[in-house]
Amino acid sequence: MRPDGPHTLLDAHLVASRGGFHLDVTLTAAAGEVVALLGPNGAGKSTALRVLAGLHPLDAGHLNLGGAALSGVPAHARPVGVVFQDYLLFPHLSALDNVAFGPRCRGLGRAEARRVAAGWLDRMGLTAQARAKPRHLSGGQAQRVALARALAAAPALLLLDEPLAALDARTRLDTRAHLRRHLADHPGVTILVTHDPVDAMILADRIVIIEQGRVVQAGDAATVTRQPRTDYVARLVGLNLYRGRGSGHTVTLAGGLTLTTADVVDGEVFVAFPPAAVALYPQRPAGSPRNTWPATVDGVERHGDHIRVHLTGPADTAADVTPAAATELDLTVGRQLWAAVKAAETRAYPAAG
Amino acid sequence: MTDRAPVIMIDGDLPTAASRAGTGRRAPAAGPGRVPLALALPAAAGLAFLVLPLVGLLARTPWSQLPARLAAPGVVDALRLSLVTATAATAVSVVLGVPLAWVLARRTFPGRRLVRALVTLPLVLPPVVGGVALLLVFGRRGLLGGWLASTFGVTVPFSTTAVVLAETFVAMPFLVISVEGALRAADARYEEAAATLGATPWTAFRRVTLPLVTPGLVAGAVLCWARALGEFGATITFAGNFPGRTQTMPLAVYLALESDPAAAIVLSLLLLAVSVAILAGLRERWISTP
Numbered sequence: 237m238r239p240d241g242p243h244t245l246l247d248a249h250l251v252a253s254r255g256g257f258h259l260d261v262t263l264t265a266a267a268g269e270v271v272a273l274l275g276p277n278g279a280g281k282s283t284a285l286r287v288l289a290g291l292h293p294l295d296a297g298h299l300n301l302g303g304a305a306l307s308g309v310p311a312h313a314r315p316v317g318v319v320f321q322d323y324l325l326f327p328h329l330s331a332l333d334n335v336a337f338g339p340r341c342r343g344l345g346r347a348e349a350r351r352v353a354a355g356w357l358d359r360m361g362l363t364a365q366a367r368a369k370p371r372h373l374s375g376g377q378a379q380r381v382a383l384a385r386a387l388a389a390a391p392a393l394l395l396l397d398e399p400l401a402a403l404d405a406r407t408r409l410d411t412r413a414h415l416r417r418h419l420a421d422h423p424g425v426t427i428l429v430t431h432d433p434v435d436a437m438i439l440a441d442r443i444v445i446i447e448q449g450r451v452v453q454a455g456d457a458a459t460v461t462r463q464p465r466t467d468y469v470a471r472l473v474g475l476n477l478y479r480g481r482g483s484g485h486t487v488t489l490a491g492g493l494t495l496t497t498a499d500v501v502d503g504e505v506f507v508a509f510p511p512a513a514v515a516l517y518p519q520r521p522a523g524s525p526r527n528t529w530p531a532t533v534d535g536v537e538r539h540g541d542h543i544r545v546h547l548t549g550p551a552d553t554a555a556d557v558t559p560a561a562a563t564e565l566d567l568t569v570g571r572q573l574w575a576a577v578k579a580a581e582t583r584a585y586p587a588a589g
Numbered sequence: 590m591t592d593r594a595p596v597i598m599i600d601g602d603l604p605t606a607a608s609r610a611g612t613g614r615r616a617p618a619a620g621p622g623r624v625p626l627a628l629a630l631p632a633a634a635g636l637a638f639l640v641l642p643l644v645g646l647l648a649r650t651p652w653s654q655l656p657a658r659l660a661a662p663g664v665v666d667a668l669r670l671s672l673v674t675a676t677a678a679t680a681v682s683v684v685l686g687v688p689l690a691w692v693l694a695r696r697t698f699p700g701r702r703l704v705r706a707l708v709t710l711p712l713v714l715p716p717v718v719g720g721v722a723l724l725l726v727f728g729r730r731g732l733l734g735g736w737l738a739s740t741f742g743v744t745v746p747f748s749t750t751a752v753v754l755a756e757t758f759v760a761m762p763f764l765v766i767s768v769e770g771a772l773r774a775a776d777a778r779y780e781e782a783a784a785t786l787g788a789t790p791w792t793a794f795r796r797v798t799l800p801l802v803t804p805g806l807v808a809g810a811v812l813c814w815a816r817a818l819g820e821f822g823a824t825i826t827f828a829g830n831f832p833g834r835t836q837t838m839p840l841a842v843y844l845a846l847e848s849d850p851a852a853a854i855v856l857s858l859l860l861l862a863v864s865v866a867i868l869a870g871l872r873e874r875w876i877s878t879p
Contacts, residue, residue, distance in 0.1 A: 291784070311785055312783075312788055316785060317785060324782040338786040338787055
């Protein structure tokens with residue numbers, strides 16, 4: 237699913253180290269594409285972004301943008317724009333002059349740069365704030381000014397570092413929709429760094445998941461959501477995930493447990509199913525569900541309108557039950573239960589590739 | 590063989606990101622309340638010790654003769670020379686000291702700690718020693734002095750230039766330290782942001798860094814200027830005491846004290862008034878009080 241050939245604008249193999257941490261990721265993107273780098277804190281997302289921007293040196297690999305090699309080119313000479321997590325709007329300049337800064341540096345005169353900047357502020361719905369200093373802007377307004385400032389320099393590569401992380405929940409919702417519109421209009425490549433799967437899924441065309449400096453999974457949101465390949469991704473999308481060896485409709489997990497799956501699989505495979513698919517019984521159920529195993533309650537928490545039960549056993553599992561069922565099951569830590577999952581609720585897919 | 594089989598469970602809650610506040614921590618504000626006696630007494634004594642000499646100066650000022658004495662020819666010359674040389678020394682300190690502070694604050698290089706120690710050395714060095722050292726460099730047979738004299742026909746010691754050099758030597762560390770502190774307090778990532786917008790390091794320094802550290806720069810320049818205005822030891826050693834050429838106000842005060850104490854008092858009062866006026870004027874505008 238990687239764009240190759242004439243449409244590839246960004247072609248990068250980033251190898252860098254930063255204080256004992258080692259980054260080694262391959263990234264390609266087509267013009268107009270929005271790619272999310274998703275990963276836990278410390279996965280190397282921000283280092284990747286700094287390397288792309290020229291703020292951190294590339295140790296090996298390559299970085300090509302529109303056919304031009306960028307490694308070794310200083311940050312100020314790269315056609316790259318950055319929206320920083322805390323925006324870094326220049327506190328001594330008005331919103332207008334912040335946005336005009338890039339065009340000025342690219343050689344426009346003061347008046348011309350201000351006209352370009354005013355156009356961007358207008359597009360962001362911030363004409364009224366043009367003369368305001370950053371400290372007088374709300375979080376959402378500051379985010380828009382930062383986006384306008386980065387876009388005003390017409391970058392071929394736009395980088396956003398956790399663009400919504402500094403906002404409160406309400407502002408985040410509005411700003412996310414706003415951001416989505418502007419990213420769709422950006423003709424160059426957009427790389428979005430985030431640890432929030434919702435941001436990644438809504439804003440990006442493609443998701444690249446990074447853990448410990450390596451790409452562990454890449455694909456569109458639907459694929460990543462349906463077929464997680466690591467514990468981290470499974471947690472993000474809310475699935476139980478196991479690795480095992482498949483043979484026909486059967487997958488044998490490491491703990492010895494055998495699951496029957498609807499998919500026919502062979503070799504090393506993942507099996508995934510949602511917590512809501514797990515049924516709990518006080519005694520071993522007789523009859524239809526064929527996947528049953530003994531489980532011990534390890535923790536119980538309220539989770540929306542249902543109860544999430546964490547279970548240990550031959551397979552560590554999360555199960556969602558109704559409050560009524562929870563009362564009936566007498567869910568105390570250490571209680572022995574039976575867990576069951578219908579084969580039709582599971583998804584199995586090859587672990588390789 | 591299968592891999593370990595783990596996993597899951599999340600809540601649907603979004604991970605909350607630590608939002609960064611732009612400003613630094615604030616110390617608890619001062620408030621009204623009782624002051625313990627063990628602190629109140631030494632505090633009052635300290636204040637009295639600082640203020641009493643000024644009171645003494647005012648009490649002994651020959652107010653009736655003041656206009657006549659201020660109009661005396663030597664006084665005006667000394668005052669003009671002091672203001673000119675202190676301002677020149679401050680200008681030299683800004684031009685040389687700001688880049689020095691930037692290098693110390695923003696770059697790592699071998700020997701940086703030694704360089705910082707050397708920069709602050711004039712702060713602890715007795716000014717007279719500084720004057721002697723300057724003579725050894727710029728004097729007729731000094732390291733540079735001989736070359737300057739033979740190549741350009743310039744002799745530095747005992748000239749107005751020597752006054753400016755002596756004052757710069759003593760006062761520049763105040764500016765460097767103040768600006769370096771301001772640079773360290775200013776977020777260096779603003780310079781990175783400027784770079785991503787196409788600003789060369791020089792443009793970023795000029796349009797982003799310098800405006801951010803302006804309050805620190807002004808505070809440093811004021812300290813530097815005040816120190817230069819009061820310079821005595823290095824000046825009299827390196828530049829001598831020639832009225833109209835190298836005799837600044839402090840030198841004039843010292844000289845007058847031996848022959849005409851009333852004149853010394855008037856000159857001191859004038860120096861005090863100028864210092865206070867400048868400091869008060871700038872403090873309102875630039876120097877933030879906690």
